[in-house]
Amino acid sequence: MTTYKNLIAGEWVESATGETFANHNPATGDLLGHFPSATVEDTQRAIAVANEALSGWANTPPPSRAVILDKASKIIDRRGDEFAKALTQEEGKTYAEARGEVNRARDIFAYAAGEGWRMGGQTLPSNIPGELLYTRREPLGVVALVTPWNFPIAIPAWKMAPALIYGNTVVFKPASLSPHIGLLLVEALVEAGIPAGVLNFVTGSGRSVGNTLVGSKDVDGVSFTGSYSVGMGIYAQAMKNLTRVQLEMGGKNPTVVLKDAEIAQAVALTVAGGFGVTGQACTATSRVIVEESVADKFAAALADAARNLRVGNGLESGVQMGPAVDQGQLETDLEYIRIAQKEGAMLLAGGSRATDDGYFVQPTVFDGVDVSMRIAQEEVFGPVVGIIRARDFDDALEKANAIEFGLSATVVTNNLQRAFQFANRIDAGVVKINESSSGLALQAPFGGFKHSSANTFKEQGPAAIEFYTRTKTVYVGHG
Ligand code: NAP
Ligand code: MG
Numbered sequence: 001m002t003t004y005k006n007l008i009a010g011e012w013v014e015s016a017t018g019e020t021f022a023n024h025n026p027a028t029g030d031l032l033g034h035f036p037s038a039t040v041e042d043t044q045r046a047i048a049v050a051n052e053a054l055s056g057w058a059n060t061p062p063p064s065r066a067v068i069l070d071k072a073s074k075i076i077d078r079r080g081d082e083f084a085k086a087l088t089q090e091e092g093k094t095y096a097e098a099r100g101e102v103n104r105a106r107d108i109f110a111y112a113a114g115e116g117w118r119m120g121g122q123t124l125p126s127n128i129p130g131e132l133l134y135t136r137r138e139p140l141g142v143v144a145l146v147t148p149w150n151f152p153i154a155i156p157a158w159k160m161a162p163a164l165i166y167g168n169t170v171v172f173k174p175a176s177l178s179p180h181i182g183l184l185l186v187e188a189l190v191e192a193g194i195p196a197g198v199l200n201f202v203t204g205s206g207r208s209v210g211n212t213l214v215g216s217k218d219v220d221g222v223s224f225t226g227s228y229s230v231g232m233g234i235y236a237q238a239m240k241n242l243t244r245v246q247l248e249m250g251g252k253n254p255t256v257v258l259k260d261a262e263i264a265q266a267v268a269l270t271v272a273g274g275f276g277v278t279g280q281a282c283t284a285t286s287r288v289i290v291e292e293s294v295a296d297k298f299a300a301a302l303a304d305a306a307r308n309l310r311v312g313n314g315l316e317s318g319v320q321m322g323p324a325v326d327q328g329q330l331e332t333d334l335e336y337i338r339i340a341q342k343e344g345a346m347l348l349a350g351g352s353r354a355t356d357d358g359y360f361v362q363p364t365v366f367d368g369v370d371v372s373m374r375i376a377q378e379e380v381f382g383p384v385v386g387i388i389r390a391r392d393f394d395d396a397l398e399k400a401n402a403i404e405f406g407l408s409a410t411v412v413t414n415n416l417q418r419a420f421q422f423a424n425r426i427d428a429g430v431v432k433i434n435e436s437s438s439g440l441a442l443q444a445p446f447g448g449f450k451h452s453s454a455n456t457f458k459e460q461g462p463a464a465i466e467f468y469t470r471t472k473t474v475y476v477g478h479g
Contacts, residue, residue: 002033004179006042006203007186009049010196015204016042023180026092026323026359027313035179038204043171043212046200050142050169051218053197058139058167060195065165066116071192073109076102079188083153085315087181091152092322092359093277094314105157105185108442111461112161119166119465130479137469139167140244141220144213146206146234148226149175149325150280150381153185158442159223160185162464164199171200171219173210175226177325179203206230217241221467223459224248225282228379228451235454246467247454248447250379251282251407253437254400256422257298258393258413259291265434266290266412267301270385272436273410275309275363278322279383280329282452283408283430283438287369287376289388289396299367299387303348306363306385311354323359324382330359333382340366340375345386371402379405393418401427406449410437429453 003020005012013036014020020034036042057065076083080102087098121135145159156172163170174182186201202209214222214234221244224234231247238245255273257266273285290298314322324330330353337351350364361383369376369386376386390396400409410432411422419433429448430440440446445463447453457467 001031004033004035004183006036006038007190007199007201008042008046009200015039021176021204023090024326025089026325027315028358032090033180035203038202038209040208040212042204043202043209044216046171046202047142047213047216047218049197050171050200053169053195054139054142057169057195057198060167062116062119062165062167065167066113068189068192068194069109069116069161069165070113072188073106073113075188075191076106076109076185079184080106083181083184086184087153087178088314088322090180091149091178092314092325093280094319094322097277098314101151101154104442105153108154108157108161111442112165115162115165115465121471128477128479130477132476132478134474136472136474137166137465138472140468140470141168142218143168143170143221143223143468144219145170145172146210146213146222146224146226147172147174147182149177150277150282152178152181155225156182156185158460158464160199162468163223164194166465166468168221168468169198171202171213173202173204173213176203176205211237214238214243215240219243222246223467231454244456244467245454246457246459248282248459249452250405251284251448251452252286252377252379252403252405253283253408253428254287254289254410255285255437256396256400256409256411257288257290257294258396258411258415258418259293260414261294261412262414263294263298263301266298267305269410269412269434269436270302271305271309273438274385275306275321275383276436276438278324278361280325280381281438283440284381285385285410285437286380287386287388287400289390289399291393291396292389292391295387295389299348299365302385302387303365306349306365309363311360311362313358321363321383324361325359327359329381330361333361333380333384336375336378336380336382336384337364340369340373340384340386343373343375345369345373345375350383371399377403393421397422397425404451407452408432408437408448410435
């Protein structure tokens, strides 16, 4: 059984106490390995090391930084199969889903490498003769990346790649439920030649590692993706040092089905959004808001599709949906199913564990969900979809917006006017038309509204530079 290590100052090290935690496979229960339970002191050392490495990396020309990121992208590509298997083993999603996620990480590094050749500032017109007025982008400094278990390579990649290309040094804390794929990503950067101290990898609990990172005055930025409750605590703590914070949190994303929609397409998009990656996506569909006149037909077809999905170990061929990530998430899923039934929602499909062992839940569909129910308001983070019936388009929009979250939303319709009205009036940071609520383009800005985000900085694509750099304005009187 392998005991893995952390990366601090370019060396693979144990925690100060030598303590470790176990990593398990949610489909089989197998023990996969042990990871260091880093202490507060270990974390502080990683922060100190990142500060020491900062000026060297910040002053490395961006095109030279790009060479390393480009190499990392190629290494991820070369090791793609191994990475995807490791991801499926520790997190549970199917091999196809894991492979897609690994490929995405590969592409994110390629994209970021290109940024090294492009980034620049602004030159502004001056009102003083003989003055040059320009802005200069500098790295933010030391950034802490605190990430969730559900996209355990894509999310670290979409934070780490821009952090590094724009000249920041990094302390990366992966989620404790899926640290292995994070370590493999770090290995790729090490093999690509990232200098010692520029990228540090520290595993351990949110309480010790996460908390230390977020509360440190020697950390200049915290980029966090995870739950609303943890994110709120992070925001309050980081504010004490005026640390720049980016938070991407939960969702309760609607798929809105209008009466002109093709039902087969609406069902396929709901299955992809609701049951893809076992519903464990921040952009997963968990509410389907359907115009009354087509609701019966849609509900029957969705329930059928849910019953026909093949649930099992993500490494077996033909499996379409993997397990919940752990016992806790399995219990949460089953608890919300009980809550929905108690609230009076009607169970159309699923509703139970799929097997006696492994953390498998049946794809579950409820009808007759009301916006006031907990099942319509709270993030489950599992394969549970609730149908909410709407009188008409305006009622559907109102119901879609009757929620604290605002991450992603999609509408299924062939009515062009309605589609654009939806895009304009929905309160969500990502809007889809005739596409699944989940799935994002790495080259486009991403971030939620309302309680899905701190509403400070977007992530990904051309937006990432805003969080990972600070801008200086320079006035040059040369007249
Ligand atoms: P989580 O429990 O909030 O954990 C996220 C990360 O924060 C983990 O690395 C966790 O460490 C760490 N953490 C926990 N307590 C902390 C503390 N007090 N201080 C600092 N860090 C702390 O979330 P999760 O269960 O891993 O992920 C699921 C959630 O993520 C869902 O709510 C989902 O919607 C959200 N999510 C959002 C997006 C988005 O972009 N909007 C994308 C994916 C997921 P440990 O693992 O050691 O506890
Ligand atoms: Mg957690």
